Amino acid sequence: MVGSKTRLVLLLLVAGGVLGTGAARATSGWMDDAGDDHHAPPARSASKATPAKPAVAPPKDEPAHAVTTTPTPRASRPGAKPPAASASAPAPDARLTPDGALKLLQEGNQRWVSGQSTDPNTEPSRRQMLAEQGSHPFAIVLTCADSRLPAERIFDRGTGDLFVVRVAGNVAGTSETGTVQYGVGHLKAPLLVVMGHSKCGAVAAAASGAEAHGKLADLLTNIAPAVDRARKANPEAEGATLVAAAIKENVWQTIFDLIKFSPEVRRGVESGELKVIGAVCDIATGKVEWMGEHPWQAELVAAMNARAERDATAEGGSHTGSDH
Numbered sequence: 001m002v003g004s005k006t007r008l009v010l011l012l013l014v015a016g017g018v019l020g021t022g023a024a025r026a027t028s029g030w031m032d033d034a035g036d037d038h039h040a041p042p043a044r045s046a047s048k049a050t051p052a053k054p055a056v057a058p059p060k061d062e063p064a065h066a067v068t069t070t071p072t073p074r075a076s077r078p079g080a081k082p083p084a085a086s087a088s089a090p091a092p093d094a095r096l097t098p099d100g101a102l103k104l105l106q107e108g109n110q111r112w113v114s115g116q117s118t119d120p121n122t123e124p125s126r127r128q129m130l131a132e133q134g135s136h137p138f139a140i141v142l143t144c145a146d147s148r149l150p151a152e153r154i155f156d157r158g159t160g161d162l163f164v165v166r167v168a169g170n171v172a173g174t175s176e177t178g179t180v181q182y183g184v185g186h187l188k189a190p191l192l193v194v195m196g197h198s199k200c201g202a203v204a205a206a207a208s209g210a211e212a213h214g215k216l217a218d219l220l221t222n223i224a225p226a227v228d229r230a231r232k233a234n235p236e237a238e239g240a241t242l243v244a245a246a247i248k249e250n251v252w253q254t255i256f257d258l259i260k261f262s263p264e265v266r267r268g269v270e271s272g273e274l275k276v277i278g279a280v281c282d283i284a285t286g287k288v289e290w291m292g293e294h295p296w297q298a299e300l301v302a303a304m305n306a307r308a309e310r311d312a313t314a315e316g317g318s319h320t321g322s323d324h
């Protein structure tokens with residue numbers, strides 16, 4: 001954890017535009033990129049590559065807040081076993097917390113891994129109901145376009161449950177960030193999962209340094225900072241070992257980019273209405289490894305808010321009277 005005093009120093013550094021100093025870098029390499037609109041490979045030490053904070057907190061039965069899930073009749077696949085109670089999303093008026101949404105995904109993945117999928121919310125009548133009642137997915141999943149990553153199957157969910165964004169290398173470029181912004185700000189999904197996967201071809205291509213052309217080259221530039229960090233944190237690594245490290249760094253990079261470029265994501269995190277979780281799916285077993293929240297999430301949100309405020313002030317926008 002970073003103490004409040006350290007956090008204040010970080011904010012002052014960001015507000016003063018002096019990021020990149022040794023002091024800031026020593027605290028968090030992620031902060032180096034706070035002042036730029038392009039991807040600058042932040043230097044992060046090996047020790048910071050592994051979040052010191054606990055991974056995903058165990059889901060709690062908290063009082064619900066403002067996120068409503070879709071009505072969810074039980075699975076009706078012919079021959080399917082009746083699903084466990086947890087396989088279904090909540091009843092029409094029930095609301096899900098971020099932890100409650102995460103619990104549904106974790107339980108669904110366990111069913112998928114063990115070959116006991118129940119296919120909840122896939123009955124034909126649900127389509128008509130959702131068409132009439134609208135879309136209220138309980139989780140946003142930003143993951144790779146790889147055909148071995150069928151998101152609804154991996155989490156054993158059905159129609160209307162997940163707002164899925166798929167793009168090679170699970171990067172957050174302009175379109176992906178805009179889509180996530182819609183899911184958070186308009187659909188009010190309480191959970192955002194950024195999920196990489198084993199043997200990701202896009203990350204492997206970025207790590208290999210192979211020459212890419214056209215739009216693919218543009219896409220791979222989003223992954224390059226993650227590869228650089230993986231190399232710095234694992235100087236001896238190469239081949240598949242380097243790619244595996246880069247896959248995790250790339251998940252953190254995408255979360256960083258979403259926090260940086262989406263005020264809706266920052267607001268959701270600050271209010272507690274949104275949880276942002278990293279994950280990696282093993283395509284051979286189907287098992288999802290949960291990485292937890294970005295290790296510097298609170299600091300990044302504060303830094304990006306300060307940066308946005310500074311930019312607005314510089315543009316003479318909505319600034320109405322603080323002391324600078």
Ligand SMILES: [Zn+2]
Pocket residue numbers: 144145146168169170197199200201202203
């Ligand atoms: Zn991939």
